[in-house]
Amino acid sequence: MKDQLQKFIESIGPDSIAIIPAAHEARRSYDTEYKFRQDSDFAYLTGFPEPDAIAVIDPASKKPYTLYVRPRDPEMETWYGRRHGVEGAEKNYNADKAFSIDKFQGELAKLIDGHEKLYYRFGVDEKLDLQILAYLSGQRQRRLKTAYPPHTIMDPTILIHEMRLHKTPDEVELMQKAATISAEAHVLAMKATRPGMNEFQIESLIEAYMRENGASGVAYNSIIGGGDNATILHYVENNRPLNDGDLLLVDAGAEYEGYAADITRTFPVNGRYSKAQREVYDVVLDVQLQCIEATKTGNTVKGRQEFSIELLTEGMKKLGLLKGKTKDLIRKKEYMKYYMHGVGHYLGMDVHDAGRYFTDQTAKNSRPFAPGMVLTVEPGLYIPPNDKSAPSKYRGIGIRIEDDVLVTEDGNRNLTAAVPKDPGEIEALMAR
Ligand code: GLY
Ligand code: MN
Numbered sequence: 001m002k003d004q005l006q007k008f009i010e011s012i013g014p015d016s017i018a019i020i021p022a023a024h025e026a027r028r029s030y031d032t033e034y035k036f037r038q039d040s041d042f043a044y045l046t047g048f049p050e051p052d053a054i055a056v057i058d059p060a061s062k063k064p065y066t067l068y069v070r071p072r073d074p075e076m077e078t079w080y081g082r083r084h085g086v087e088g089a090e091k092n093y094n095a096d097k098a099f100s101i102d103k104f105q106g107e108l109a110k111l112i113d114g115h116e117k118l119y120y121r122f123g124v125d126e127k128l129d130l131q132i133l134a135y136l137s138g139q140r141q142r143r144l145k146t147a148y149p150p151h152t153i154m155d156p157t158i159l160i161h162e163m164r165l166h167k168t169p170d171e172v173e174l175m176q177k178a179a180t181i182s183a184e185a186h187v188l189a190m191k192a193t194r195p196g197m198n199e200f201q202i203e204s205l206i207e208a209y210m211r212e213n214g215a216s217g218v219a220y221n222s223i224i225g226g227g228d229n230a231t232i233l234h235y236v237e238n239n240r241p242l243n244d245g246d247l248l249l250v251d252a253g254a255e256y257e258g259y260a261a262d263i264t265r266t267f268p269v270n271g272r273y274s275k276a277q278r279e280v281y282d283v284v285l286d287v288q289l290q291c292i293e294a295t296k297t298g299n300t301v302k303g304r305q306e307f308s309i310e311l312l313t314e315g316m317k318k319l320g321l322l323k324g325k326t327k328d329l330i331r332k333k334e335y336m337k338y339y340m341h342g343v344g345h346y347l348g349m350d351v352h353d354a355g356r357y358f359t360d361q362t363a364k365n366s367r368p369f370a371p372g373m374v375l376t377v378e379p380g381l382y383i384p385p386n387d388k389s390a391p392s393k394y395r396g397i398g399i400r401i402e403d404d405v406l407v408t409e410d411g412n413r414n415l416t417a418a419v420p421k422d423p424g425e426i427e428a429l430m431a432r
């Protein structure tokens with residue numbers, strides 16, 4: 001059993017039962033599916049890689065961990081791939097007991113009755129929601145002599161996500177691996193980029209490198225934005241030519257053994273930043289370095305966000321994008337015209353990872369950074385191409401610089417430091 005599952009069992013306590021479903025395959029077109037990606041919470045607790053499984057966790061039982069899985073089926077396996085089956089779930093994934101998923105619904109009452117609390121997240125898996133609701137309403141119509149259905153239903157993700165927020169050393173190792181593969185892919189892209197290429201060539205280069213080096217693929221759709229495509233935050237069409245004199249924004253990260261990296265660099269297509277591009281770049285880089293510094297214990301998520309807004313607003317004034325008192329520009333949210341996203345997010349199994357950003361239910365108290373958290377640091381400036389109020393030399397420039405940072409006892413460690421971001425270093429690399 002994974003340590004994570006052991007810890008979850010201890011935290012829900014003996015009067016509870018938890019039902020945690022795996023993901024299902026998703027249809028892509030007619031009769032083909034997207035490549036399967038396991039649900040992060042399910043993977044975190046069980047490690048079981050197949051769709052359509054359900055974990056039932058019963059802490060009071062001598063055998064607390066049951067998996068319901070797709071049964072072995074020679075014909076299905078010939079067509080669609082190997083299955084671990086009931087035996088494999090016990091042998092390879094250390095389930096105390098395993099059964100065919102076909103048995104699950106019929107055993108629901110036997111499984112759940114007698115526990116005070118049911119840990120189950122409604123609203124994710126509609127089919128399972130209906131099975132559990134049918135069980136609950138069915139039990140209410142019966143006169144129960146031996147055991148009652150639970151009177152409290154709790155969302156287990158609060159507990160699981162708190163655990164996921166604080167990475168163990170083993171998790172950090174996997175995240176470093178995802179980060180290293182991604183960093184190398186970015187360096188490769190910088191070296192290869194030339195005017196006349198297409199965005200999709202850079203995309204394919206990066207993603208091929210990730211796969212070649214053991215990543216399961218990308219952690220999110222790569223953003224390869226040349227010229228003013230860089231001012232579209234989630235630009236994923238990646239099908240335009242790269243022009244001499246433009247910048248290229250590359251936001252791409254690998255997924256390795258279920259863990260994500262998330263890196264952005266913005267570099268000149270022809271290998272040399274123009275003066276105007278450098279002016280904007282230097283502002284963003286300076287803010288990024290200071291915000292990395294600020295990603296440490298003693299600070300909060302909100303404190304860091306406000307810090308980034310302050311610094312970038314100062315920078316916008318310096319560039320002539322905004323005029324007025326910094327305090328007023330912030331109060332009136334004028335800065336949002338050019339900086340409209342957060343300075344970073346938790347990173348882990350999901351690119352925008354699990355974990356609360358506030359310590360209280362009313363979302364008033366921002367969370368302090370703590371060792372084991374991994375966060376991105378990704379300030380940016382995006383000047384729309386048609387923005388008449390911006391100096392014309394800056395119009396259409398979009399710049400983001402993003403690294404992945406692990407909070408440590410005495411500061412932090414940048415997992416993605418291997419990709420250059422100093423403009424001189426980038427130019428030197430591209431000149432080779
Ligand atoms: N690549 C998504 C993000 O930076 O949040
Ligand atoms: Mn990103």
Ligand code: MN
Nearest residue numbers: 262376378402
């Ligand atoms: Mn990010």
